[in-house]
Amino acid sequence: MKRRTFLTRSSSLLAAPILLNGMRLSAWAAPTEWLASLAGASDRVLVIIQMEGGNDGLNMVIPAEDDQYYKLRPTLGIAKSVALPLAGQPLLRLHPKMGGVRSLFDDGRLAIVENIGYDGMNLSHFTGTEIWNTASGNRQDQFLQTGWIGRYLQHEYPDFPAVLPADPPAIEISLATSTVFTVQGASIGMSLTDPQQFYGLVNGGAIVRDDLAPDNRSGREWNFVDSINNQSQVYSEVVRAAAQKGSNRVSYPDDNLLAQSLGIIARLVAGGLGTRIYKVTLGGFDTHSTQAPQHEKLLTTLSDAIKLFQDDLIALGVDQRVVGMTYSEFGRRAGENGSGTDHGTSAPHFVFGSSIDGGRVFGGIPNLGALDANGNLPAAVDFRCYYSSIFAPLFNLDAKAMATVLPIHPCDLPDYLPLFRIPQSGADSPAAAATGVSVTVQPNPVSGDARITLRSPRRGTATIMLTSAGGERVRRLYSGEMEMGSMMLRCDLSGVPAGSYIVTAEIAGGMATTKVTVVR
């Protein structure tokens, strides 16, 4: 059964952006437990796809019902008739060339997070990219010198680079590693373009090692080169072994370099390499002029590559532990400049994987009626919340840990987006079994009174929250003390619009969730 048939999607009209309307979700520390419950997923992998140059989100995920969009884009606007509809999303369509992404969305394996950005977005490619890579603030005194992934990995491998982990912690399929992976004095990511060639190069001549240099200006550069030299020597064998052991189950076309790079990643993951983070880049999104053909080509490349990669992961049987995400330094101006678009602000991005609760749109729809004085879109989802919502559940990091990964404006737990698939029944959830908390709703579907049963092995303060499938808080159903054992509540849901909802119950450090469908 396709997972999306399980739910009837809520109307995106309901999905007002979380941060705009000021509503807060209840503690979403929960996703960490949901994901921890996924069977066999002890080594999860994040694949980051950078869209370099500032992707035009409005022509990728198209607000096709908004007349304002076509007014702002008299020549570049993509007609509703050719844009691809998305199941359960009457207001948004996809670029016509993104059939691959659409199929993943409809199949429930890809979610769209809309309106991602930050306050006072920097419209410089250079500074903007560094802000995203390092998760810096937008003021100079908030600039960080290490990458956000680098900070995570440095603390997981505190002795790096003096002591190298058995497998490379992060790999960028590129000639160079980006600042995402920078740690003090080194890069904790390694780069390669071809595992076999890499091995041959490293082992094709003398292995030269020298002593460490003193900690002064020239010595620090020396030590940096030395750390790279050491990594390439240590990792050439393990990477080759994984590449030889792994394989691909789909064919990646030669003319899609992004797909080729993702294919290498699929191979390495399948081959058992213990690398946590991979990164690839697709460049060319700075479409100031003659945008239409360029952007079409880029989105074709992106969509085809993501689809092939996901298909391969499924065929290889590793799809449950791999999550992909996209990012770009900014979106583009809502209004066109004749044949292209200038630098803009917030934009949508994709999160995909079999553990992702796909087929949903988070962050609302672009609000073209609320452009700022420069004609740019307001942000609804802070990019650090976007990062946190993926990263924390995936790597089982709590809020405190996330605050150290993202020290500037860390995302508050209530602002996390519930991107990951939630176990369908609280009672069945391994996470719930672990804490002993469970919640059930009867009847389901429900139109009026619902009976909610909460069980807990400990006494404490219980909170039961009803949220939309898009993650917005709808109603607090209960808040109060509860004794050990079980408790039944009767709640009148007759005022709640039809749609899919999540009931989240928390008590004494445990939590459980269940889905409920409201019908009218």
Place this chain on the structure above:
Amino acid sequence: MDRYQFFLRRNPDMPEKEPERSVAAVTPSLARYSGPWNRRTIAHLLRRAVVAPTYAEMQTASTKSMDELIDMLLTPNAASSAPHGWCGDCVSNPNVPWYDQRFDLIDAFNIELRRWWYQQMVNTNLSLQERMTIFWHNHFATNAFVLYDPRLIYFQNQILRQRALGSFRDLVRAVTTDKAMLMFLDGKYSKNNGYVNENYARELQELFTIGISDNNGTPNYTQADIREVARTLTGWDWLGYGPSGGDAASNLLTGHDPTTKKVYDGTIAGNTDGSPELEQLLDIIFNREETARYVIRKLYRFLVHTDVTLTPIYPIAPEIEENIIAPLAAEFRAANWNISVVLRRLLTCEHFYEDDIIASTLKSPTDLLVSTVRGMRTAPMAGNAGDYVFEIMQNRAVTLGQKLFFPPGVQGWKHYRNWISTSTLPQRHLYTDQLVNGVPVTLTLRSAALFPDAVQYASGTAIIDTLAFAKQFPSFSDPEALVADIAEHMLAYAPSRKLLDRLLYELVADRAYEWKDAPDEAKTIRLRAMLRYLMRSTNYQLM
């Protein structure tokens, strides 16, 4: 164990460590350097100026004072000859872009242009011109793939090299209305009435002149300024390529916005002719202290020390800003933006010769490619032998991450430490191995149709004559002294005893006594092994 236990156990608050940056032992000073003038300081100056001196150049330079050397370095080369096979008439209509008539020639000529530029860099006199041309190419980055007409790239390169040591304001003026930039950053599309394109207006300020903010992070301009600058620059286009594919002046054709503009705190009087508006705009931009400081910071990071671990969004160290950047920026303005004046000052100041400034720069791919050939060549590289070497350089530049004329974006290459990765470092080693061993090459796409005087797909070996190189040293017959002399010549960072011992072992194993009488063939084999090892050292990546 839960992974995040690490966080909890180590340092829950995980403060960002102090920026990795030296605390200067001495206050950086622009005062004239008066310390020892010896082979180490001379080689340091020459490395920063021409990447690597040849043996002969080092001999010449050793007899010169600091001022005499700087005079040489600030003298441009004689005008270079055109690229091999260059023609404006080999297409039927020089006024029509190549991509509309000789699509097949574009790749061929882009490659030919790269070989040509390496030739200039390898064979340059002791002049800063070539390295500064690279600096300006990165500063005013345009991409040949986007332009799709090699003539545009060549013309822009001429602008950069002819003005590399001249007036920075003239350079900005020339680049602004040059065809390559008008096309690359969409100036030719920017017109009045709903077609204002902000691309060039933004980068002119952010990347080419004033910079996005001062060293304290205060923005230098607003989005409104970008809009006003864009309106000021509306209407520029070009009239074609001129006779024989030559340069035709860019001009204001249609679509200039004639209304008044306000940029920063200045006003540009509206005019139906955009030319005087451009001059007023440059007056306003060049009246700002920050314009001088931005460019001086970039020059400092290129020629002296990057002072950053990542990228230039990070401010420069306060003591450098205060003692080097600010006073030099003032001199830059006072000297009417004469680049040579500030180069002379920077390369003769105390700070430039501080002990750990020497060897504190990572070689860019271009530096690595050029330094290897320059460092070992015994004469200018010419003829087929030269072409094969330039071919391997242009070929390997791609895998090293710096394909000339193809920077990844308008911000130039992601340089500094990004140059060196687990991908590119082994590729660097492969390149240096290949040049001393010899590697077969084919002159890529040098087609007979394009180059009637050349052999189509000429093939040969790219190689450096390591024996001739070594024989230049008076210590040639003494292996231990020879190794020390070659290491001193090739390496910016003083080699360790351990490295020197290993190099001697590579040259003669434990049979130093056999060296003197060994036949040249045997010496060549041993020299190659020694040089391969030397150039695989960490040391060789520094300059």
